[in-house]
Structures are given as structure tokens and as C-alpha cells.
Amino acid sequence: MALTAEEKRKYAQIAKELRMTIIDVMLWSGGAHVGGSLSIVEILTMLYFKHLNIDPKDPDNEDRDRFILSKGHAAAGYIPALAKRGYFPEEELKSFNHFRSPFAMHPDSKKIIGCDASAGSLGHGLSMAVGLGLAAKQLKKDWKTVCLMGDGECCEGSIWEAAMSAAHFKLGNVIGIVDRNKFMIDGTTEQVMALEPFADKWRSFGWKVLDIDGNDLDAVDEALTEAWKATDVPTLILANTIKGKGVSFMENKVMYHYASADSAICEQAKEEIMKGGE
Ligand SMILES: Cc1ncc(C[n+]2csc(CCOP(=O)(O)OP(=O)(O)O)c2C)c(N)n1
Secondary structure, eight states, X not given: XXXXXXXXHHHHHHHHHHHHHHHHXXXXXXXXXXXXXXXXXXXXXXXXXXXSOOOTTXXXXXXXXXXXXXXXXXXXXXXXXXXXXXXXXXXXXXXXXXXXXXXXXXXXXXXXTXXXXXOOSTTOHHHHHHHHHHHHHHTTOOOOEEEEEETGGGGSHHHHHHHHHHHHTTOTTEEEEEEEOSBOSXXXXXXXXXXXSHHHHHHHTTOEEEEEETTOHHHHXXXXXHHHTOSSSOEEEEEEOOTTTTOTTTTTOXXXXXXXXXXXXXXXXXXXXXXXXX
């Protein structure tokens, strides 16, 4: 069922707040992977506030759904989403990237409540997701594993080994999402290592592909709803997004892959986010 107008308002407000917190984190931490954190806001919002079966009061529940941020450098988007969902106070985000803080440039599952997998070295998340999917299947459990990857990350051969395994083992309980923002660290994916025809590549590895606008709450919601129904074919949500989404001077700018900014620039960015969609 499509989102009601009220639901849409609610999730849009969460997405807006999350974007503003990403900018705050960039300031507090002295720098952040801001572009690829802003691009995944709608995906994190719909996962953490609707689709994932999780309980911040019982973060280790064996039957919970699992989420792996394989593009671990987007911790500045992911960790604030966990805070907003209630795993720990948002106030704690002020320590981001400081000495002895649990929150660093990449997520550490041993230090962050609600974080299912450490990440940062690209290319590993989908293999972990396959392991979790196999475990759920063997244990006859219903929980899902969602793995969010970067498109540039898909240059890693290990992604394709994992993709092949997920189809071979008929892991309908594994949902892959690729943040197709079309940029990587130092250029566009098509300049650095061409991915197209990207959807066909996933299909040829045995995945069902849902090609969507990944910054559209309705489209993300619909795709997740469909993916959740899969039984023996893994689903890949090809989420077409904008790197730096919501801040005009960051959108599609390779220099905002990782950046620091002073408080004046951060205020300007937050003002734009606040006005966005009005
Ligand atoms: C194995 C590995 N090699 C290199 C890096 C450095 N690195 C960090 S982010 C990044 C670009 C990744 O591009 P993409 O997955 O498209 O990320 P996004 O544009 O969504 O931020 C690279 C190469 C890394 N983290 N891990």
C-alpha cells in the first residue's frame, strides 16, 4: 500500500532532520563523507523507521532484521539514523570522531549499539549478508538481511562473488541496495570503472532488480515492500540517488565526497535543507 499523506509528511520530516544532523556531524567531527551520507537519507529513513523489524530496547534480539552498511564511509548518515531511532541519545553524536568516541569515520559494531556489522574496507558487506542469509535459512528464521553498498564499491570483485553465492543458495532473505549516485571518490563511476549496463549485470548474476529513484520516499517504500516478499531469489534495489542530495552546492560535486566545512558553510547547508521541499 502506498504511503498516506500523513506518513509521507512524517518520513519527510525525519529525512530532513537526518540531513541536518549529517551537516552537524561534519562540523563536530572536523570532516565527513558528506556526499554519500546525504544520498542515502531516504533509504535509511524507510529502513529504520518502517521496514526493519528492530527494537532499540532489545538491540541483540536474535530474530531482528539485520542491516549492513557495506559503504561504511557513510557512517555520518548511518550513526545519526541509529541515534534518531533511539539506540542512544543524539547528544552523544557531538563526540563523533573524537578521541575515545564510539563513533568514527567508519562504523564499529563492537562499540555502537544497534550496529550489526563493522565496515569501512569496501567490498565485504554483501559477503557478510550472504552468511547471515544462509544462517537464517538454516535456522528456519524469518529475519531479513539488508546490505547497502556504494556503486563505486561494486568495482570490488568480492561483491560479485557474494552476488553469485546469494543466487546459488536461493537467498530471497537477502536484500541488496546499491546507492547509485554515479560518483565515487575521485570521479564518476563511468569515468573511473564503468558499471553499465549495471542492472543487467545483477540480473545475469541471478538477482531480481528493482530500478528506482532512491531519493523518493514512495519509491523506496514500494521497493522495500516488494523485496520483503521475496522467497528464493535475492533482490537488488538499484537506488538512483544524487550525491550530496539536499544541499545545492554539494550535489554531484566530487569534492564533497569527503569534506570539512566551517560553521558558516554548515549553517548555509542547514538553511537550504530546512527550506527544501517547502
Ligand atoms: C577496499 C577499499 N578501498 C578503498 C577505499 C577508499 N574509499 C573510500 S570511499 C571510496 C569511494 C567509494 O565509492 P562509492 O562506493 O560510490 O561511495 P559513495 O559515492 O556512495 O560515497 C573509496 C575508494 C576503501 N574504503 N576500501
